Amino acid sequence: MPSSNPPNSSSTAPAPQPGEVPELIWLRPERTGRGPRPAHSRTSIAAAAIAVADAEGLDAVSMRRVAAALGAGTMSLYNYVPKKEHLLDLMLDAVAGEYDYTALAPTGDCRTDLRRLAHEQLAALRRHPWVAGLVIARPGLGPNALRYTDHFLAVTEPSGLDGATRLEALALLNGFVCQYAQYERTAAAGAKWQAELAGYLGRAAMSGQYPHLAAAFATTGGPPADPDAVFDRSLNRVITAALAPPAN
Amino acid sequence: MPSSNPPNSSSTAPAPQPGEVPELIWLRPERTGRGPRPAHSRTSIAAAAIAVADAEGLDAVSMRRVAAALGAGTMSLYNYVPKKEHLLDLMLDAVAGEYDYTALAPTGDCRTDLRRLAHEQLAALRRHPWVAGLVIARPGLGPNALRYTDHFLAVTEPSGLDGATRLEALALLNGFVCQYAQYERTAAAGAKWQAELAGYLGRAAMSGQYPHLAAAFATTGGPPADPDAVFDRSLNRVITAALAPPAN
DNA sequence: CCTCACTAGGTACAGCGTACGTAGAAGAAC
DNA sequence: GTTCTTCTACGTACGCTGTACCTAGTGAGG
Numbered sequence: 270m271p272s273s274n275p276p277n278s279s280s281t282a283p284a285p286q287p288g289e290v291p292e293l294i295w296l297r298p299e300r301t302g303r304g305p306r307p308a309h310s311r312t313s314i315a316a317a318a319i320a321v322a323d324a325e326g327l328d329a330v331s332m333r334r335v336a337a338a339l340g341a342g343t344m345s346l347y348n349y350v351p352k353k354e355h356l357l358d359l360m361l362d363a364v365a366g367e368y369d370y371t372a373l374a375p376t377g378d379c380r381t382d383l384r385r386l387a388h389e390q391l392a393a394l395r396r397h398p399w400v401a402g403l404v405i406a407r408p409g410l411g412p413n414a415l416r417y418t419d420h421f422l423a424v425t426e427p428s429g430l431d432g433a434t435r436l437e438a439l440a441l442l443n444g445f446v447c448q449y450a451q452y453e454r455t456a457a458a459g460a461k462w463q464a465e466l467a468g469y470l471g472r473a474a475m476s477g478q479y480p481h482l483a484a485a486f487a488t489t490g491g492p493p494a495d496p497d498a499v500f501d502r503s504l505n506r507v508i509t510a511a512l513a514p515p516a517n
Numbered sequence: 518m519p520s521s522n523p524p525n526s527s528s529t530a531p532a533p534q535p536g537e538v539p540e541l542i543w544l545r546p547e548r549t550g551r552g553p554r555p556a557h558s559r560t561s562i563a564a565a566a567i568a569v570a571d572a573e574g575l576d577a578v579s580m581r582r583v584a585a586a587l588g589a590g591t592m593s594l595y596n597y598v599p600k601k602e603h604l605l606d607l608m609l610d611a612v613a614g615e616y617d618y619t620a621l622a623p624t625g626d627c628r629t630d631l632r633r634l635a636h637e638q639l640a641a642l643r644r645h646p647w648v649a650g651l652v653i654a655r656p657g658l659g660p661n662a663l664r665y666t667d668h669f670l671a672v673t674e675p676s677g678l679d680g681a682t683r684l685e686a687l688a689l690l691n692g693f694v695c696q697y698a699q700y701e702r703t704a705a706a707g708a709k710w711q712a713e714l715a716g717y718l719g720r721a722a723m724s725g726q727y728p729h730l731a732a733a734f735a736t737t738g739g740p741p742a743d744p745d746a747v748f749d750r751s752l753n754r755v756i757t758a759a760l761a762p763p764a765n
Numbered sequence: 766c767c768t769c770a771c772t773a774g775g776t777a778c779a780g781c782g783t784a785c786g787t788a789g790a791a792g793a794a795c
Numbered sequence: 796g797t798t799c800t801t802c803t804a805c806g807t808a809c810g811c812t813g814t815a816c817c818t819a820g821t822g823a824g825g
Contacts, residue, residue: 304771
């Protein structure tokens, strides 16, 4: 679920200095070889954190909570994850690793492939409702996110667009899917909230201060369209926009 | 900066019960008339919180900090803002109120108007870098967000699309602009982070595990395109997609 | 063997959101 | 004018957070 654009570096890779502590968790080796074998792995830690987030929401994901879920002491977690930020990075990348890319292998039809990919993505966001609110804040750059990016580039190759444009397309599509998932999430909020909202908007529309809003509501009185159909409809338009030639 | 879709209610407004405490801050009257005059207003509170967030980041926005900035006791703030969430709502709506709609009055050319609106939006997001990460999480429904929505509907009226489709377009455009602002933000991160990232991506590309990514990087070695040009280019495509007829 | 980088985990601290209680001010009712 | 009621202001306190720092033990490299 990455939303990254590449930095325009000509990849003159400066390997991290031995003494320095890299900011990016992906630059830290998971294991150095010396000392006792770690009792946990990044994947198991991410899995534990994801389980907590899925069950009780992202707010419940605290270092203490995750450590306890692993049966470890709170501070032991800091041997694996120097900052909580990095725990979130691990979680996002683990979710990005849930895709089955063999089932999503490119068919040659770009649009179909992207549609399937977006549906897979929406499914993942529905499984892990906390993800959508997180990806916008952090660029996903873990190995699984890179794998995803690579797959996206493979799928969009037949479009004939260049790499940079396809990465823009990736950002566009990811953004759309996340936004949709987030909308679904708020739409599924509590009944009290729903009722309040309806009342509030109704009164706002009636106040006369928002004439166009009122008109839009008046004409949109029908039954709610099938949510999946709404998604598909918008998705098609976004795909069209994303694959359009970059001409101005 | 709202990203709302309307709930499909036929606006049978149930006024909030007198005894109940509404969840939505916009349903709480700012002033009830009884008791001493409040020393602060929602706007002044939001302004103080925004000043803190602009200067020191969203993490620095705590109830204590904002109260101190107002010269009030910490717990006094809870008379105005029952939960911190609501403080964030106030902040977002205050930013949504920064637009000068007279300068953005509809010209009749939908695309031009949307382009100008998006640029205004990007400017606001650059002024307040913490906004983009927040709007995806919360539907903006304050009076200023509604005003923005109403303006968007007015501007897109010549498109001939119905209300629901235009609200979808609004969500699409908002999402895009936020995403772009967020990208700019991470791209402007510290030099150390930049260097690490470049090295990491370079090594990842060289590892052979991400062939398409490597290819994309190889062809994208040129100078970075003017950021504003990139925005404009993508914006045009998003506008096209947003205004396209909803046919499948 | 020794050595030393590593792991595990306890303690401690500053800061957070906020429940609760008290004191006083001002409109409403008489 | 007096009283009643409801509001505002704000201090204290609790449970939680991320994490700096310290100790103790472990196991591979020399």
